[in-house]
Amino acid sequence: MKNALPPLGWLRTFEAAARHLSFTGAARDLNMTQSAVSQQIKSLESHLGRPLFHRRPRALVLTESGITYLPVVREAFHTLVRGTRAITGTQQNVVRVQSNITFAVNWLAPRLPRFYAQHPEVRLSLSTELWEPREMAEGADIEIRYSLRPSDTVRTEILRGDHYYPVCAPGYPVTLDTLADHPLYDCSNLLANWASWAEDQDLPWPDPPITYSTTYLVSLSVAMTGGGMCLVHDAIALRLLKTGQLIAPFAHRARMPEAYYLLLSPQADNSPHITAFADWIRAEMALDPGGGPDWPTTG
Template structure:
């Protein structure tokens, strides 16, 4: 800004205040008594404005921290994530599969566990059904639920808070084959490993419809049975209230909602009555 422009701005301020803030003495500008009283208060206000601006710019540039379960991240989120970056290349996202104990440490968590904390907002995101999946080699030999008795069952067990996840025992009982031994076969702490074992032909996994559609579309997994069961698992969007201040939060949340709505018909658009918050 030129000296003339500065002088013009000073004159405008003095005209607005109705007081002289500067006096010219010996070709130098000095503060008047009014200016001397005005300066400390203005300086504090300008510093606060500068700090607020810096904080806002830092927040805008900071990555959006997202936490997801490993299988959800690998099988649902990551295969679609490029579409978000194509739409919003300026938003930085960091995805973690850490076992979240404090959801407030992240800007957004996708979790199959409900939490109840005053500093968090929890909203139902989607739900998924469960059905057997295997590779193409095993598919031909499985025509009805009873045929599963001749195959290795792959289990998800003992990992991240899995007590509420549907099991092979529940699925077999519900479709009318309680005589099949549901304890057979190896168990994995993450569904991701059970699904990989199924892809490799090591047995039959009980897959979440939402999380196996990518592998089914690619031909890596097959759904050998059309048998339906009522077993379902819900996912929730969990975030601290202040996360909405992040420049990318609303964009990412809306993208998630749009993606799950177009996700293969597995996701229901309305939550169960018991899960309306």
């Protein structure tokens, strides 16, 4: 089947000729001969099966097809330019940051104005994943990872441990005695879970049904709407507790087996912008209540 798209070079030549309404002007822009421009335009018109220009003695005039096609071609080139810049990171001051989505939404995003106030010259490109990659995320300069222990193949440091505990909407009618009778929500595949929270305080646990999701955002949303109880830890819940969107009805808090880690790419030491963001994350974590980098990271 014949390819419906003409060669990119022909389209670039068409755009230049249409902009100048002159093959000579297009040739000058593209560092081509006038005859080469003319030949490419003829090839493009043959490919499309219709003329794009009226050839007048002293000028070119776009045909109706040319007038229709020109904005399409220009927008296609603009899209290519924007996409290429996004992929190649042509801005030298962009720091590519990877984290899980709940941390990005509940901890990082509310603090970004403070970062930009201190470092207006730096821009961040934020990427979120539900599941951590085996090694450091591809293309990331910095990763904030919530894990038992990250890979030893990259430069890693612990940022904070934390406590975990149940939360619910204000006024939600629950006691320790009735807890197992309520809808319970949690993030899947974590050691900081309902059973371990109960075991940590010798609370009898009848193994009630629990709804799991791949992100804390789901269980947090259910809890805030009064739909049940969910487990959280300080890094993702303190802002919601301070604003009164959630309450922690029970006093007991257990230490997380998991912790937050900072992973740095090999180029981190050669970039003042990556260093600036890493230093800012460390400082913000040190100011944040509830955790600390000196906590144990297992059991």
